[in-house]
Every structure is written in C-alpha cells, then in structure tokens.
Amino acid sequence: MTVSNRFTTETIIRARYAETDAQGVVHHSNYIVWFEAARSDYSRERGHSYAEFEQQGRMLMVSEIQVRYIRPTVYDQVVVVRAWIETMKSRQVVFGYEVCDAASRDTLVTGTTKHICVDRSGRVVPIPPEWRAWGDDITHDG
Amino acid sequence: MTVSNRFTTETIIRARYAETDAQGVVHHSNYIVWFEAARSDYSRERGHSYAEFEQQGRMLMVSEIQVRYIRPTVYDQVVVVRAWIETMKSRQVVFGYEVCDAASRDTLVTGTTKHICVDRSGRVVPIPPEWRAWGDDITHDG
Amino acid sequence: MTVSNRFTTETIIRARYAETDAQGVVHHSNYIVWFEAARSDYSRERGHSYAEFEQQGRMLMVSEIQVRYIRPTVYDQVVVVRAWIETMKSRQVVFGYEVCDAASRDTLVTGTTKHICVDRSGRVVPIPPEWRAWGDDITHDG
Amino acid sequence: MTVSNRFTTETIIRARYAETDAQGVVHHSNYIVWFEAARSDYSRERGHSYAEFEQQGRMLMVSEIQVRYIRPTVYDQVVVVRAWIETMKSRQVVFGYEVCDAASRDTLVTGTTKHICVDRSGRVVPIPPEWRAWGDDITHDG
Numbered sequence: 001m002t003v004s005n006r007f008t009t010e011t012i013i014r015a016r017y018a019e020t021d022a023q024g025v026v027h028h029s030n031y032i033v034w035f036e037a038a039r040s041d042y043s044r045e046r047g048h049s050y051a052e053f054e055q056q057g058r059m060l061m062v063s064e065i066q067v068r069y070i071r072p073t074v075y076d077q078v079v080v081v082r083a084w085i086e087t088m089k090s091r092q093v094v095f096g097y098e099v100c101d102a103a104s105r106d107t108l109v110t111g112t113t114k115h116i117c118v119d120r121s122g123r124v125v126p127i128p129p130e131w132r133a134w135g136d137d138i139t140h141d142g
Numbered sequence: 143m144t145v146s147n148r149f150t151t152e153t154i155i156r157a158r159y160a161e162t163d164a165q166g167v168v169h170h171s172n173y174i175v176w177f178e179a180a181r182s183d184y185s186r187e188r189g190h191s192y193a194e195f196e197q198q199g200r201m202l203m204v205s206e207i208q209v210r211y212i213r214p215t216v217y218d219q220v221v222v223v224r225a226w227i228e229t230m231k232s233r234q235v236v237f238g239y240e241v242c243d244a245a246s247r248d249t250l251v252t253g254t255t256k257h258i259c260v261d262r263s264g265r266v267v268p269i270p271p272e273w274r275a276w277g278d279d280i281t282h283d284g
Numbered sequence: 285m286t287v288s289n290r291f292t293t294e295t296i297i298r299a300r301y302a303e304t305d306a307q308g309v310v311h312h313s314n315y316i317v318w319f320e321a322a323r324s325d326y327s328r329e330r331g332h333s334y335a336e337f338e339q340q341g342r343m344l345m346v347s348e349i350q351v352r353y354i355r356p357t358v359y360d361q362v363v364v365v366r367a368w369i370e371t372m373k374s375r376q377v378v379f380g381y382e383v384c385d386a387a388s389r390d391t392l393v394t395g396t397t398k399h400i401c402v403d404r405s406g407r408v409v410p411i412p413p414e415w416r417a418w419g420d421d422i423t424h425d426g
Numbered sequence: 427m428t429v430s431n432r433f434t435t436e437t438i439i440r441a442r443y444a445e446t447d448a449q450g451v452v453h454h455s456n457y458i459v460w461f462e463a464a465r466s467d468y469s470r471e472r473g474h475s476y477a478e479f480e481q482q483g484r485m486l487m488v489s490e491i492q493v494r495y496i497r498p499t500v501y502d503q504v505v506v507v508r509a510w511i512e513t514m515k516s517r518q519v520v521f522g523y524e525v526c527d528a529a530s531r532d533t534l535v536t537g538t539t540k541h542i543c544v545d546r547s548g549r550v551v552p553i554p555p556e557w558r559a560w561g562d563d564i565t566h567d568g
Contacts (some may be wrong), residue, residue, distance in 0.1 A: 306446035
C-alpha cells in the first residue's frame with residue numbers, strides 16, 4: 001500500500017477504560033468510532049470540517065466498512081489513527097485508516113469506510129466541490 | 143422505599159459483551175443506557191411512547207442523575223430494570239430505577255434521573271397532559 | 285445467498301436512544317455490537333454459550349469484520365438480527381448476519397465477522413470439538 | 427465551590443459524532459466516560475497511573491455517581507474536563523468534575539463519583555499509601 005503521496009492525518013487517541021471489554025482489550029466496535037474521530041480531524045485539517053458539511057445540508061452516510069484486527073490495544077495505550085482518502089467519486093468517498101501504537105508504530109488495526117453523500121431528505125447528491133477536490137492528490141495507476 | 147402502589151415496568155436486558163470492561167463486569171456508564179431503555183418501555187406501556195413525545199415537538203432533557211452501584215453484572219447475565227415515576231411536576235419528572243438479577247432478584251444498581259420538558263427551540267415548556275397524568279398514582283405522604 | 289439449510293438464530297433488538305446519533309439514526313458502530321449479541325444467542329441456542337467457551341480458557345478474537353449498510357434504523361425500531369455460521373475451520377470461524385426490520389423484514393444491514401480461537405496466553409489453538417461441530421450443516425457447493 | 431487550593435487536572439476532549447444522539451447533542455451517558463478519562467489523567471499526572479494501580483492488584487469500583495447537566499455539548503465541540511479529589515478516606519475516594527466549554531469556559535456538566543478500593547477477589551481493602559496521599563491537600567473546614 002503506497003499512501004506516502006496522499007494527504008494523511010494523524011489523530012492521537014488514548015484508550016479509555018470504558019472502551020475495554022472483559023477480554024482486557026479495547027472492544028472491536030470502538031475502532032469504528034476512532035476511525036470516525038480520525039475522519040473528523042482529516043476534514044478539519046483539510047479546511048472544511050464535517051460539522052460545516054452538515055450545516056450545508058449534506059451528510060456522509062456510511063455504506064460499507066471493512067476492518068482487520070492485527071494486534072489488541074489495552075487501557076491507557078496511546079495510539080495514532082492515520083486517515084487518508086482511498087478513492088473519491090462524484091457521490092461517494094472511501095477513507096482508509098491505520099491504527100498503530102504511538103511509541104512502536106506497530107500496526108494494530110487497518111480499515112476502510114465507504115460513504116455516500118446525501119441531502120437532508122436522504123437523496124443521493126454530488127459531494128460539494130471543496131470536498132471533492134480532496135481526491136485530487138490520489139494517483140490512479142490504471 | 144414504598145413503590146408498590148405505583149405503576150412500575152420491568153425491562154429484561156441481557157448484558158452484552160461490549161458492555162463489559164477490563165474489570166470483567168458491566169461498565170458503570172451502561173446502567174444509564176439501561177435506565178433509558180426502561181424509560182422507553184415505561185412510556186410505551188403507559189400508552190404514549192417517547193418516540194411519539196418527540197414527534198409532538200417535545201423533548202425530555204436529562205438534568206440530573208444519581209446512581210448507586212451495589213453488585214456488579216457480568217456478561218450474559220439477565221437483569222430486570224424496574225422503572226417508575228418518583229415525582230411529576232408541570233415541567234419536570236423524576237424517574238426511579240432498580241436493576242436486579244432476573245433469577246435471584248438481588249438488587250444490583252438503583253438510581254434516579256430528572257428530566258426537564260423542552261420544545262424544539264430548547265425552551266422549558268409544560269409536560270403534555272397525557273404524560274402529566276402518569277404522576278396521578280403517586281401518593282404524597284406530606 | 286442461500287442460507288435456508290443452515291442453523292440460523294434470530295435475535296430481537298429494540299434500538300435504544302443512546303444508540304442513535306445526530307443524524308437521527310442508529311450509529312453505524314452499534315450494528316457491530318448487535319452482531320455480537322446475535323452471536324451470543326447463536327452459541328446459547330446451539331447448546332454451548334460463549335460464556336462457557338471463555339470459562340474453558342478459550343476466546344474468539346475478532347480478526348476481521350465487513351458490514352454493508354442498506355437502510356437506516358431509527359430510535360425504538362424493532363429489528364431482527366439473523367446469525368449463522370458462514371465457514372468453520374479448525375482455528376477460525378466466520379459468522380454471517382442480516383439485520384432486518386421486524387415488521388417489514390426489509391434488510392437494513394448485512395455483515396460478516398471472522399474470529400480466531402486463542403487461549404488465555406493469546407496463542408492460536410483449535411476450536412473445541414463441540415463448537416467445531418456447528419459447521420457440519422454447511423453445504424459446500426464447490 | 428472553592429477548589430482552587432486542590433490539585434486539579436484538565437483533560438481536553440473533542441465530542442465525537444458517535445457520542446451524539448438523535449437530540450443532536452452528546453448523550454448524557456458519555457459524560458460518565460469523560461469523567462473516567464479525566465480520572466485517568468488525574469492519576470497519571472499525580473505520578474501513579476490507574477493502570478499501575480490495577481497491576482498492583484487493586485481496583486477502584488464505582489459505588490456512586492451524581493451528575494448535573496447544565497448545558498448541552500454538540501459534535502466537534504471542545505470541552506475541558508476538570509477533575510479533583512473531593513474526599514479521601516482509607517478505603518474510599520470521591521472525585522469531583524466540571525465539564526466546561528474550552529473557549530467560553532461556560533460550565534456544561536458537573537458531577538462526582540465515589541469509589542471503593544477492592545482487591546482481585548472483590549474484598550474491600552485500604553487504598554495504597556501513594557494514592558492515599560493525594561487527599562492531603564484537601565482543606566477540611568469542619
């Protein structure tokens with residue numbers, strides 16, 4: 001996976017006790033929430049926050065997620081959630097993520113989330129141009 | 143606490159793995175969510191669901207909660223969440239709760255939640271009469 | 285998808301208010317938790333609960349999840365989470381899920397979760413025979 | 427409330443989308459999780475993390491919580507969770523919290539949590555001296 005030429009953000013998260021489960025590690029559903037926090041940071045760092053996106057009457061509805069769990073995370077562990085845009089089309093966007101330990105940089109979890117742009121009535125609509133432009137740095141190699 | 147003369151509902155909940163934490167028991171924040179599920183059942187059984195309440199442009203905002211944790215709950219344990227109205231005033235209502243083991247009826251957690259009735263703009267407004275009437279079976283002993 | 289010849293369980297869940305988000309629908313991370321609740325019911329109905337599984341010193345660690353979101357779920361909506369075993373190997377099992385509206389049976393969400401069997405030290409070990417046998421009703425059509 | 431003479435930590439939290447509910451604001455149960463994150467920071471900043479506490483075979487079980495909700499928090503809002511020790515006894519400790527908007531410093535939520543020190547078998551035991559000492563800066567005015 002060559003993501004070095006893409007705009008990538010890094011969100012630092014400390015695992016909360018409430019996020020752990022009886023196995024003593026972070027419950028697998030919480031990485032979905034961490035991905036979302038990383039997505040928030042991505043859009044903010046790109047100059048147009050997701051809050052602004054919704055204020056303009058647009059929503060990104062999650063239509064698909066895929067997650068691979070490689071190593072567990074424990075309470076109080078500090079992780080970095082890297083986020084980037086995998087693909088950008090007129091009405092949908094795919095984000096990619098990598099959660100790694102903040103110290104060792106070992107990969108813990110990877111994943112993608114696909115989103116459809118809808119208006120307040122739920123109708124699929126084009127992604128506004130200022131967000132659409134985020135896909136311009138993606139190299140398409142055929 | 144004499145609640146025998148009050149309308150009381152019983153909501154059966156099986157503790158989910160995701161609700162446990164690294165101590166091996168249900169995380170204390172989840173009882174707040176269970177109280178809410180019990181409140182939903184209470185209003186539905188009384189004949190006017192909370193969904194309907196919001197459709198009419200009213201919301202019950204939580205203004206205060208108190209919880210006492212007596213015994214822990216473990217994964218897969220089945221509990222009963224009893225709910226009743228403690229006090230009902232024109233613009234606020236207090237619900238009481240008791241979480242007990244479904245088999246032994248041992249009390250696990252007790253609590254109360256206070257709610258203020260607001261409209262969509264956030265202004266405090268009277269509780270509609272059909273909900274207000276739920277307080278009529280409460281005996282006030284001075 | 286032909287799942288009719290497989291042992292399939294149905295878990296009934298009422299969407300909690302706490303499970304909704306500011307879009308007014310159930311947050312996408314919660315379906316992962318519902319899948320898990322369905323998995324718990326599956327193993328219990330098969331005669332060996334997951335609680336028992338862990339008591340025997342075995343854990344099923346989630347190694348992969350995939351979810352497709354088709355229609356949203358709203359507060360108080362009652363859904364059925366169907367669960368079955370997609371594939372069973374000596375050290376891993378894949379569960380399949382379908383969340384549908386309890387009344388209309390419209391499909392809301394589908395997904396799969398892959399699990400690796402580990403012992404308390406985290407070492408990959410064979411799935412005990414009584415659970416392994418759950419895969420025996422899966423027809424492999426080439 | 428005079429807390430100026432007490433050791434107080436400040437934890438900065440950005441409200442996650444997953445933490446909101448259909449009312450468009452942070453669900454009331456999440457402040458309990460934020461209190462816990464603040465407690466983690468408190469113990470770390472005091473020099474003995476809660477992770478270390480559990481490694482020594484001690485646990486702080488929550489026995490009571492009280493929360494007052496004053497103003498709602500919305501998605502992406504940055505808040506400060508202030509935490510301090512209200513009272514420290516040989517076997518129990520009460521933490522106090524104030525959640526305020528990071529920019530305006532308006533108070534959003536206040537609360538307390540009471541904890542009992544137990545060992546791995548669940549027996550109530552004295553709080554170890556290095557944590558016990560955290561209560562030494564509390565002025566008792568009768």
